[in-house]
Amino acid sequence: MNTFIPRDEQDVATIVSDAAAKGTLLNLAGSGSKAAMGRPNQTDASVTSAALSGITLYEPAEMVIAARSGTPLSEVVTTLAEKGQQLSFEPMDYRPLLGTTGEPTIGAVAAMNISGPRRIMVGAARDSLIGVRFVNGRGEMVKSGGRVMKNVTGLDLVKLMAGSWGTLGFLTEVTFKVLPRPERTSTLLIRGLDDGVAIEALAAALGSPFDVTGAAHLPAPDRLGARTLIRLEGFSVSVDYRLNELRRLLKRFGPADILEGRGADAVWQSVRDATVLPERGERAIWRVSTAPTNGPILTARIAAAIDAQWFYDWGGGLVWIASPLDGDLGASVIREATRALGGHATLVSAPDSERSRVDVFEPQTEAVMALTRSIKASFDPVGILNPGRMYAGI
């Protein structure tokens, strides 16, 4: 398959308008580290952001960074760290889960709206994304948003681009607002809670005034090994104070240990990257967003029907599920439970052959699907950009 490596936005525009004229279906890619996600689709050529690299603007005092879409995420992270700042939404690294290599790009973080545990406190990637430049399916170079963090000028196409998986346009440059890295991070660990009680504990913590920035529950086969994690960040004095207050507030759930340093960072990284799940190579991986107290109800329903493993982030509102690689991968049970309780489920990882048999993204209502189709056509009338990557016909 032909691969285009545009050197600048104008190149992208030329490639896409040619493709539109000829009806060439394009696969849009960063480094390809997440090629095994989404619906498998048939395309005629690839366009990569590999040569669109480099930070184009960084103003620490204004808490804003802009980069060409092919810039490695690691370069952005390192540049920010040098000034004591970070992408606050804590983007997940999918490579361990997918077993892929390649250097994730900042463009993909925007295109797939990739966030992590801190999403509950500071929002998702889409909340930090303040500006985009992209080439639409007509080969036109479009901008939306900008470099200032308060901006309501015109329709917010930035949000539409975030999480559209390259089906609306090829991102060429993205601008994020950033936040300071905390002086100190500390985690309360409570052991041995069952799922329902753990989610109660997390709800109590999240409903407190103590600014919890991570709330996860990792069940274990023998329950005693179960761990409930509550993360606090900030200035040291303040973290100490809030640790004490939270411990008192959560007393009825049992004694809480304090985790800090590299061990604690590693635990949060395994929550962020979903490597907490055992046997991930041999199972299908699902990601379900629901109201937090629905988390344990959802898993109980699923566990009654299939052999599932799971853990919770976002206070119970994000449920990661590993299901057996047979039948429909648990799709009907998981979708049924998600629909009944409210939320959306995404099949994150499964072999290509399986992902073409099962809906990868949450099926939408007919009214929303009609809007989705028309919006797709308004950006990409011929339907050449990542066709079918999200939904059939999109």
Place this chain on the structure above:
Amino acid sequence: MSIAFPTPDEAVLSRRSEILAGLGRLVAPEALIVSEDERRAFETDGLTAYRQLPLAVVLPSSTEEVAAVLRFCRDHRVKVVPRGAGTSLSGGAIPQADAIVLGVAKMNRVLDVDFKNRTARVQSGITNLGISQAVAHEGFFYAPDPSSQLACTIAGNIAMNSGGAHCLKYGVTTNNLLGVTMVLLDGTVVEIGGDYLDSGGYDLLGLITGSEGQLGVVTEATVRILRAAEGARPALLGFERVEDAGACVAAIIAAGIIPVALEYMDRPAIQICEAFAHAGYPLDVEAMLIVEVEGSDAEIDDMLRRIVAIAEPFRPKTAKVSQSEAESAAIWKGRKSAFGATGRVADYICMDGTIPTGQLPHVLKRIDEIAKSYGLGVANVFHAGDGNLHPLVMFDTNKPGEMEKAEAAGEDILKLCVEVGGCLTGEHGVGIEKRDLMTYQFNRVDLEQQMRVRGVFDPGWLLNPAKVFPLEERFAA
């Protein structure tokens, strides 16, 4: 009066009585307002220099009624201007002669509060403050806090993606909204999002937020509610030079501190607000910052100590930490009544551009020069942490030509904001006020992509059609 309304559609005007009769069959009698006297109350919004009586006003009390009215208007090609409380400062809710106003103010109930999951489901006509009041007994609140929060509705907040003084920490409307029920022009009721985070599929919720009533009518919303901090207290820092205040803001952020609010007022604004609120503002400084932090008493003390120390190298003339709730309330009363207090001393128009904060000293100097070149005064209050400016250009309506001068000065200021890398509007919306300036920020291709998306929802330009997009740039999508 320099902003044009499109010429009304004579055919629609001539069918008025027929249209009113049709609407009368769809809603309860008291929901349909036709008399000139009563329609008067809806002829303008917060941009009071412009006014226009609508054909009629409809105030439905259910989503079904909204759907019936929209379907009727689509079928009969009648334009619709959605309305909340009518506090828009950009003329977003100002009617047109050949349009009906569709107001959601009667739909103002709280439907459900879920403290464990920290969400509230409300009808869209509830006021912003009404949501916070409904959850306050458990120590919760709804975070975005526009100064108009006593009056403005969540429907208007969603349509404008409104912000407030505390959005540096908590974000604006779009960051605090989880789901909506929206009625499309053809009467279809769509559920978007829900009581969970993020959505499957395209981020329609993000698109609807800030869409200024052009995509559909929002009738219900699910918002995030948050547990309030244990306490909050501001400090006042006064500086002799604008540059010092700007540098101090940068230094606070460089130290890793994100205050919950970081507000800036210049000398004229300080004088005006102090005279009104008696907040103890320093009167001998060029620039003042209100820096508020949250937490327990000890956390607040620690943080304010750090902030005062950070300010030290910039030689503040005043560095005063609030000692009591009363003092804090007075400090905020001064800031939050800035528009009202200015209104007591002059007529004014309020601009709303955002700039990169590094450009602050340059932009403030230019704003001053621009106002002077028109012979007008200007007072500046703004959200310093995020660069969202509110220059209040003052004039006297009774002096012929002054209002036009003020509008021209305002236009120059907004162009300046775009020139230095910012934008036309940070939180008040484009409305009619900034509609004709959109070409300064966006080129034709950018605007066409937006209009094509608009066209998905309203191909015939019936929903709030006189707003946001320059009249001459339009095309049928």
